[in-house]
Amino acid sequence: xxxxxxxxxxxxxxxxxxxxxxxxxxxxxxxxxxxxxxxxxxxxxxxxxxxxxxxxxxxxxxxxxxxxxxxxxxxxxxxxxxxxxxxxxxxxxxxxxxxxxxxxxxxxxxxxxxxxxxxxxxxxxxxxxxxxxxxxxxxxxxxxxxxxxxxxxxxxxxxxxxxxxxxxxxxxxxxxxxxxxxxxxxxxxxxxxxxxxxxxxxxxxxxxxxxxxxxxxxxxxxxxxxxxxxxxxxxxxxxxxxxxxxxxxxxxxxxxxxxxxxxxxxxxxxxxxxxxxxxxxxxxxxxxxxxxxx
Amino acid sequence: xxxxxxxxxxxxxxxxxxxxxxxxxxxxxxxxxxxxxxxxxxxxxxxxxxxxxxxxxxxxxxxxxxxxxxxxxxxxxxxxxxxxxxxxxxxxxxxxxxxxxxxxxxxxxxxxxxxxxxxxxxxxxxxxxxxxxxxxxxxxxxxxxxxxxxxxxxxxxxxxxxxxxxxxxxxxxxxxxxxxxxxxxxxxxxxxxxxxxxxxxxxxxxxxxxxxxxxxxxxxxxxxxxxxxxxxxxxxxxxxxxxxxxxxxxxxxxxxxxxxxxxxxxxxxxxxxxxxxxx
Numbered sequence: 001x002x003x004x005x006x007x008x009x010x011x012x013x014x015x016x017x018x019x020x021x022x023x024x025x026x027x028x029x030x031x032x033x034x035x036x037x038x039x040x041x042x043x044x045x046x047x048x049x050x051x052x053x054x055x056x057x058x059x060x061x062x063x064x065x066x067x068x069x070x071x072x073x074x075x076x077x078x079x080x081x082x083x084x085x086x087x088x089x090x091x092x093x094x095x096x097x098x099x100x101x102x103x104x105x106x107x108x109x110x111x112x113x114x115x116x117x118x119x120x121x122x123x124x125x126x127x128x129x130x131x132x133x134x135x136x137x138x139x140x141x142x143x144x145x146x147x148x149x150x151x152x153x154x155x156x157x158x159x160x161x162x163x164x165x166x167x168x169x170x171x172x173x174x175x176x177x178x179x180x181x182x183x184x185x186x187x188x189x190x191x192x193x194x195x196x197x198x199x200x201x202x203x204x205x206x207x208x209x210x211x212x213x214x215x216x217x218x219x220x221x222x223x224x225x226x227x228x229x230x231x232x233x234x235x236x237x238x239x240x241x242x243x244x245x246x247x248x249x250x251x252x253x254x255x256x257x258x259x260x261x262x263x264x265x266x267x268x269x270x271x272x273x274x275x276x277x278x279x280x281x282x283x284x285x286x287x288x289x290x291x292x293x294x
Numbered sequence: 295x296x297x298x299x300x301x302x303x304x305x306x307x308x309x310x311x312x313x314x315x316x317x318x319x320x321x322x323x324x325x326x327x328x329x330x331x332x333x334x335x336x337x338x339x340x341x342x343x344x345x346x347x348x349x350x351x352x353x354x355x356x357x358x359x360x361x362x363x364x365x366x367x368x369x370x371x372x373x374x375x376x377x378x379x380x381x382x383x384x385x386x387x388x389x390x391x392x393x394x395x396x397x398x399x400x401x402x403x404x405x406x407x408x409x410x411x412x413x414x415x416x417x418x419x420x421x422x423x424x425x426x427x428x429x430x431x432x433x434x435x436x437x438x439x440x441x442x443x444x445x446x447x448x449x450x451x452x453x454x455x456x457x458x459x460x461x462x463x464x465x466x467x468x469x470x471x472x473x474x475x476x477x478x479x480x481x482x483x484x485x486x487x488x489x490x491x492x493x494x495x496x497x498x499x500x501x502x503x504x505x506x507x508x509x510x511x512x513x514x515x516x517x518x519x520x521x522x523x524x525x526x527x528x529x530x531x532x533x534x535x536x537x538x539x540x541x542x543x544x545x546x547x548x549x550x551x552x553x554x555x556x557x558x559x560x561x562x563x564x565x566x567x568x569x570x571x572x573x
Contacts, residue, residue: 250418
C-alpha cells in the first residue's frame with residue numbers, strides 16, 4: 001500500500017478523518033456479519049429469551065433440505081441464463097455501436113437508461129407485459145398457442161424473472177463492452193484489414209481476445225448482480241413462487257428469516273452467501289488485479 | 295471503420311434499431327398504459343395512446359389509501375433518502391481516502407482493509423442482524439435508519455484514493471512551502487480538483503439510493519417513512535382487487551422517470567462515474 005512521497009505530519013487528524021467511515025463499517029457491517037456467524041451456530045427459543053449452542057446443526061440441516069438444494073439449482077440456472085443473455089446482447093450492441101461513428105452517441109443514450117430503472121419497477125413492467133389477462137406478450141404468446149400463466153406455471157415464472165433481470169442488466173454490460181472496445185488500438189484492426197481479414201475474422205481473432213479482461217470482470221459482476229440485486233425483481237413479480245419455482249437464495253434468506261422467522265437457518269444461509277461473495281471477490285482480484293492497482 | 299461495406303452498415307443500424315426498440319418496449323407499454331382508463335386496460339392491451347394521461351397522473355399523485363402515505367410523501371422520502379446517501383457516502387469516502395493517501399499513521403493498513411471488507415458484504419446477505427442493530431439503536435422509522443447503514447462504501451473510497459494518487463506530489467509540496475496546512479490543502483486544492491469525480495459519483499450514488507427496495511422495506515414499518523419503491527410495489531400487492539393497471543403503470547413510470555432523466559441528460563458524467571467506480 002503506497003502513499004505520497006511526502007505526507008502531512010499530523011497525529012490526530014487522520015484518525016478523525018477515517019473515524020466516520022470506520023464507525024459505520026464496524027457498526028453496520030462487521031458487527032452484524034459476526035452476529036450472523038454467531039447465530040448460525042445457535043438455536044433461539046420461540047420467545048427469544050434463551051439461546052443454545054447447537055454447533056453445525058443448522059448447516060447440516062440446510063444442506064440436507066431438498067428445498068435449499070433446489071434453491072441452489074434454481075439460483076445457478078437463473079445466474080447462468082441472465083449472465084448469458086445480458087452479456088450476449090450487450091456485446092452484440094456494443095460491436096454495432098462501435099461500428100457507427102456519427103450516430104454512436106445517440107444510440108448509446110437510447111441503450112443506457114435501463115441502468116437507472118429500479119429492480120422493483122423493472123419487475124412491475126414485466127409483470128404487466130406478461131400478466132395472463134391482458135399482458136401484451138401473454139396475448140402474443142396465446143396467438144402462437146402458448147397458454148401463458150406465470151402465476152401457476154413455475155417455468156413461465158422463471159422465464160419472466162430471467163427476462164426482467166436480463167433487460168435491466170444489458171445497459172451496464174453494454175457500457176463496459178463499449179469502453180473495452182474503444183481501448184483496442186485502431187492500428188491492429190487496420191493492419192489485419194490490410195492483410196485481408198474480414199470484419200468477422202477481425203472480431204474473433206483480435207477484438208474479442210482483447211476484450212477478455214472486460215468479459216471476465218463482467219462475468220463476476222453479473223453473477224453478483226443476479227445473486228443479490230434481483231431481490232426487487234422477485235419481490236415485485238413472483239414472490240419466490242409458484243411452488244418455490246423462483247425462490248432463489250437471496251429471496252430465501254429473506255423469506256425464511258423475516259416471514260418464516262427461522263433465524264438460525266436464515267443466519268446459516270447468510271453465512272453461506274457471505275462465503276460465496278468473499279470467494280467471488282478474491283477470484284476477481286486475483287485475476288483483475290493487473291488492471292486495477294489497489 | 296476500415297472498409298466501406300454498405301450491406302454491413304445497414305445490418306449494423308438494423309441491429310441497433312431493433313435493440314433500442316426491444317429495450318424501450320416495456321417502458322413504452324407502461325407509458326401507453328398510463329394514458330388509458332382502467333376499463334380499457336381490463337379488456338385489451340392497447341399499443342396506441344389514449345386520452346386519460348392527466349387523469350391517471352392526478353389519480354396517482356393524490357393516491358392515499360389507508361395504510362399508505364400520500365404518493366407525494368413517498369416521492370419526498372425517496373428523494374431525501376437518495377440525497378442523504380449520496381452526500382453521506384461522498385463526504386465520508388473522500389475524507390477517509392484523504393487520510394489514507396496523504397498521512398502515514400499506525401493502523402492505516404488495518405483501516406484500509408476494514409473498509410475493503412464492506413465490498414464483500416452486501417446488505418442482502420446480512421439483513422436480519424443489520425436490522426437488529428438498527429432496531430437496538432432505535433433507528434427504525436427514521437431517515438438515519440434508512441440511510442446510514444447504506445452509507446459506508448468501499449468503492450467510493452477506492453475511487454477517490456486512485457484519483458488522489460494521480461495528483462502530482464509537487465502540488466502538495468508547493469502548498470506546504472506556501473504554508474498551507476492539511477485542512478487548507480484539502481479545501482483549497484484537493485476538493486476543487488475532485489469536482490468532476492464528485493459530480494460523476496453523485497449520479498451513480500443518487501440512483502443507488504433511489505432504487506433501494508429491500509432495506510427501506512425492512513426499516514420502515516410506519517407509513518410516514520415509506521419510500522416510493524416500497525409504495526409502488528405495494529400497489530400490485532392488493533389481493534382481492536383487480537389490479538388497477540392504469541394507476542400502477544402511472545406510478546411505475548413516475549418512479550423510474552427521475553433517475554432515467556438524470557442518466558439521459560448527464561450521460562457523459564454518468565458513464566465516467568460508472569466506469570471509474572466499478573473498475
